[in-house]
Structures are given as structure tokens and as C-alpha cells.
Amino acid sequence: MKALIVALLATLVSQSLTSVAVFTPAILAPVASADIGVAATAIGAFTALIYFLASLSAPIGGTFVARYGAVRVSQICLVLTAGGLAICGLAHLAAVLAGAVLIGMGYGPVTPASSALLVERTPDRMRNLIMSIRQTGVPVGGAFAGAVVPWLVVAVGWRAAALAMAGLTLLFAAVLQTIRGTYDHPGLKSTAQRPPLASLLKMVFTHRELRRVSFTSFAYAGMQMCLASYLVVFLTENVGLSVINAGAALSAAMIAGIVGRVLWGVAADYAADARVVLALLGAAMAVCALLMALVTAAWPFGAVLLLCAVYGATAIGWNGVYVAEIARVAPEGNVAIATGASLALTYFGVVVGPFFFWLIVTLTGSYAVAFGSAAVVTLAAAVSIVRKPPASAARA
Numbered sequence: 524m525k526a527l528i529v530a531l532l533a534t535l536v537s538q539s540l541t542s543v544a545v546f547t548p549a550i551l552a553p554v555a556s557a558d559i560g561v562a563a564t565a566i567g568a569f570t571a572l573i574y575f576l577a578s579l580s581a582p583i584g585g586t587f588v589a590r591y592g593a594v595r596v597s598q599i600c601l602v603l604t605a606g607g608l609a610i611c612g613l614a615h616l617a618a619v620l621a622g623a624v625l626i627g628m629g630y631g632p633v634t635p636a637s638s639a640l641l642v643e644r645t646p647d648r649m650r651n652l653i654m655s656i657r658q659t660g661v662p663v664g665g666a667f668a669g670a671v672v673p674w675l676v677v678a679v680g681w682r683a684a685a686l687a688m689a690g691l692t693l694l695f696a697a698v699l700q701t702i703r704g705t706y707d708h709p710g711l712k713s714t715a716q717r718p719p720l721a722s723l724l725k726m727v728f729t730h731r732e733l734r735r736v737s738f739t740s741f742a743y744a745g746m747q748m749c750l751a752s753y754l755v756v757f758l759t760e761n762v763g764l765s766v767i768n769a770g771a772a773l774s775a776a777m778i779a780g781i782v783g784r785v786l787w788g789v790a791a792d793y794a795a796d797a798r799v800v801l802a803l804l805g806a807a808m809a810v811c812a813l814l815m816a817l818v819t820a821a822w823p824f825g826a827v828l829l830l831c832a833v834y835g836a837t838a839i840g841w842n843g844v845y846v847a848e849i850a851r852v853a854p855e856g857n858v859a860i861a862t863g864a865s866l867a868l869t870y871f872g873v874v875v876g877p878f879f880f881w882l883i884v885t886l887t888g889s890y891a892v893a894f895g896s897a898a899v900v901t902l903a904a905a906v907s908i909v910r911k912p913p914a915s916a917a918r919a
Contacts, residue, residue, distance in 0.1 A: 527644040531657060533702060534637035537597045538660025539667065540692040541633045544604035544626050545573060546668040547688050548611060549752045550773065551681045553759050553766055558614045558681075563756050567881030569623050570752045574744075574873035576627025581866035584632020589860075592707025593640035594699055596632050601696035603629025609689040612682040631870060634846065635862040640706060642850055648792070654850065655788025655843025662780030662839045665751060669774035673767045732852035733865060735908060739801060740845050740869040742904030745876020746808055747838045749897050750776065752877045754831065757890055762827070763820045775828045776835025783840020788847065797848040798908050801841060805905025808837040812898035816891035845869075 548555075552566040588596050607625030610618050637657055645653045668688070675684035754776065758769040787804060791797040811834035818827060846862065853861035876897065883893040 527641070527653070529702060530640045530644055530706065531653065533594070533597070533699060533706075534640055534657050535660045535663070536695055537601060537633055537699070538637060538657065539664040540695055541600055541604045541630050542661045542664025543668045543688050544608045544692060545570075545630055546665045546751060546773075547608060547672055547685060548623075550668055550672045550755055550766075550770055551611075551676065551685065552756055553769075554676055555614065555681045559616055559619055561616065563760065564753075564881055564884055566752050566756060567877035567884075569619065570748055571874045571878040571881075572620065572623040573627040573630065574748065574870045574877075576624055577631035578867045578870035578874060580628045580631030581635060581870055582860070582864045584635055586860055587632065588636050588639045592703065593636040594703040594707045596636040597640075598696045598699050598703070600629040600633040600636070601692050601699070605629075605689040605692035605696070608685050608692070612685040612689075614682065631866065634866055635860070638846060638850060638862045652785070652788045652792055654847035655784045655791075658843035658846055659781045659784045661842060662777040662784065662835065664777075665839070666774045666777035666781065669755075669770045669772075669777060673770035676766065730852070733849065733861060736798075736801075736845060736848050736852065737865040737868040739805070739904045739908040740842075740865065741872035741875075742900050743801075743805060743808070743838070743841050743845070744869045744872035745879075746812065746897050746901045747842075747876075748873040749876050749880045749893070750812075750834060750838050753880060753890075753893075757815075758818075758827070761890055762818055762822070764824075764827075768824065772828055772831045776831040776839060779832040779834075779836035780839025783836035784843040786836075787840050788843045791844045791847065797844045797851070800844055801848070802905045802909040804837050804841045804844075805901050805908070808834065808841075809898040809902040809905070811837060812894045812901070816894035 548569060549566050552563045552569075556563040556565070584596060584600075604626050607622040607627075607629065609622075610625065611622035613619075638654070641653060641657060672684050672688065675687055679687075751773070754773050755766070755769040758764040758772055759766055764772070787800055791800045794800060811830065814830055815834060818830065849862050849865050880893045880897065883896055884890055887893075
């Protein structure tokens with residue numbers, strides 16, 4: 524049990540800090556955009572670039588776990604994301620693009636590394652709960668960034684805020700070295716050749732259960748990052764909130780996501796059917812997106828916070844159940860590789876979601892149309908995860 528607790532804490536903090544690197548630019552965007560020379564709404568394209576690289580690095584990183592160890596891969600992820608965030612502080616468009624590439628390369632492999640570290644130490648009866656607790660690292664990182672970064676921006680400026688978050692991430696990469704010898708077993712590293720990306724994706728497309736869960740996560744991930752990427756920009760530009768109040772709303776969504784990830788994990792273990800839980804969460808987040816489209820400056824701040832909390836509990840709370848379901852249906856002995864391959868589709872959803880959200884806002888000038896479009900796609904995915912496949916598909 525001690526080994527499980529240490530592994531859980533290590534993966535939770537690693538996931539949190541790599542997530543800080545992803546969420547911090549979205550909080551900085553309203554302030555930093557003028558210095559960089561782009562509109563704040565371009566954060567959607569920035570996020571899309573991060574997750575495009577993450578979609579490529581996740582399946583590759585999953586194979587590196589067997590060769591170098593989960594802790595070592597986690598350290599590399601932390602260093603890359605910290606470096607990317609620091610480079611963004613140079614306030615040059617080329618530097619910002621390079622920062623997005625580094626963040627994406629570091630963010631992709633952290634989940635398969637964490638899954639590999641936890642799965643062999645987690646009893647089957649606790650799988651959904653443990654994976655959901657681990658996955659709270661994403662909203663923990665978002666909540667931390669939403670609560671701390673706006674105050675740092677006010678106190679020391681956005682560049683220093685970016686450097687402070689990068690420094691914190693590097694510090695934990697060094698801390699992980701204290702447990703690497705115990706958890707990575709360097710003498711037992713695999714010498715197997717890394718399979719090509721095409722064969723990893725083939726694993727998902729030819730495995731019926733992996734395919735269904737992965738395509739649902741594609742849609743849900745797009746919804747999640749539309750919320751995370753655009754909430755602060757939407758609330759400051761369209762609703763008229765200050766950056767501090769908008770950051771508080773993001774923190775409310777993330778904190779609710781933390782609670783949701785644990786709660787939905789318990790619910791999935793109790794129901795013994797993660798797909799039903801995933802479907803209900805998809806329907807709920809679609810409703811929240813439609814309500815968000817109606818938010819105006821006339822709404823009381825308390826009502827905005829409440830909606831953000833419910834939205835976050837669903838749109839950010841689903842991931843742990845998804846990762847646990849991937850671990851359940853993955854071919855035996857290939858949890859890290861299957862997780863990484865599935866995450867390639869998940870992260871591609873994050874590429875597509877914010878990009879099209881940005882495109883819709885740019886072409887129509889309406890956040891309502893963008894939120895409504897995201898709701899339709901998410902609801903369709905919720906239906907598909909529980910729809911009984913035809914007999915021919917069931918044999919696939």
C-alpha cells in the first residue's frame with residue numbers, strides 16, 4: 524500500500540504541474556496578447572498546437588516507459604513543459620510557437636507513464652477510483668494556475684508569472700529523482716524496438732472497445748479544452764469580468780473537476796459500467812455548454828461561478844473513468860502502450876476542438892454558436908458510447 528501511495532502522489536503532482544504549463548498561457552492570453560502581437564482569441568490555435576504535438580508524443584512516450592521507466596519519462600515531461608512555458612515569456616511569436624511545441628511534447632507521455640506506474644500496484648476493485656484520483660492532477664493544475672497566476676500577473680507581470688510556474692515544475696522534476704531507483708528498476712529496462720506510430724493507432728482502430736472509448740474521449744477532450752482555453756477570454760471580453768474574477772471562475776471549474784473525477788470514479792466502480800457514467804457526463808456537459816452560451820454581463824457573479832463549477836465537474840471530471848476503462852479493455856501487458864495510443868485520439872480531439880471553436884468565433888463573432896456546436900458534438904459522442912453496436916461490429 525505504501526508503494527501505491529507514493530506512486531499516486533508522484534503521478535498526481537507530475538500531472539498537475541504539466542497541466543499548469545498548459546493552462547497558464549490561457550490565463551495570460553488577455554494580458555500577454557498585446558506584447559506578442561496577436562489577438563487573445565488566438566489561444567485556441569496555441570492550444571491546438573500543444574495538443575497536436577501531444578497526440579504524436581503520447582503513443583511514442585508510452586513505448587519509452589518500458590525502455591526508460593515511468594519516473595524517468597515523467598521527469599522528461601516536466602523538463603520539456605517547464606522549458607516551453609519559460610520560452611513563451613520571451614513574448615515573441617516564434618518563441619511562443621516553440622514553447623507550444625515543447626509543452627505538447629512533454630504533456631503527451633505523462634498519462635501513459637502514470638498509468639504504467641500505477642496499474643501494477645492497484646487492486647482491480649479500486650482501478651476507477653485510483654485512476655480518477657491520479658487524473659485530478661489536470662484540474663488541480665488548472666485550479667492552481669487559475670488561483671495563483673492572475674495574482675502573479677498583477678504583482679510581477681505576465682513574463683515573471685510564466686517563469687515562476689516553469690521554475691516550480693523543474694523543482695519537482697528534481698524531486699522525482701529521489702524515487703527513481705526504487706520505481707524504475709533501471710537494470711530491467713526493455714530492449715524491445717519501439718513500434719511505429721501507425722501500428723500503435725492500428726491497435727485502437729482494430730480493437731472494438733478501445734475504438735469506442737477513444738472516439739468518445741476525442742469529443743469530450745475537445746469540449747474540455749474549449750472550456751479551459753476560452754473561459755477566461757470569454758468572461759473578460761464578453762461578460763466584462765476582471766482577469767482575477769475570470770481566473771476565480773476557472774478555478775471553480777477546476778476544483779469542481781477535481782471533485783468530479785473522484786466522484787465519477789466511485790460511481791463507475793459502484794455501477795460496474797464505466798460507459799454509462801461516461802454517457803451521462805457527456806449529456807450533462809452538453810447542457811452546460813448551452814447554458815454558458817447564454818451568460819451575459821447581467822448574470823450575478825455567483826450564478827456564473829455555479830455554472831462554471833457544474834460545467835467543470837462534468838467536462839473536466841470524465842478523464843479518470845476514461846483512463847480506467849482503457850486500462851480495463853487494453854490487451855494484457857500493454858496498458859501503457861494502449862493508453863498512449865488511445866490518448867493520440869484524445870489529444871487530437873483537443874487539437875480539433877479549440878481550433879474549430881476559434882474558427883467559429885472568428886467567422887461568426889458569436890461565442891454562443893461556438894458553445895452550441897461543441898454541445899452537439901459532445902451529445903453525439905455520449906449517445907455513441909452506450910449505443911449497442913450492430914452484430915457485425917460486435918465481432919470486430
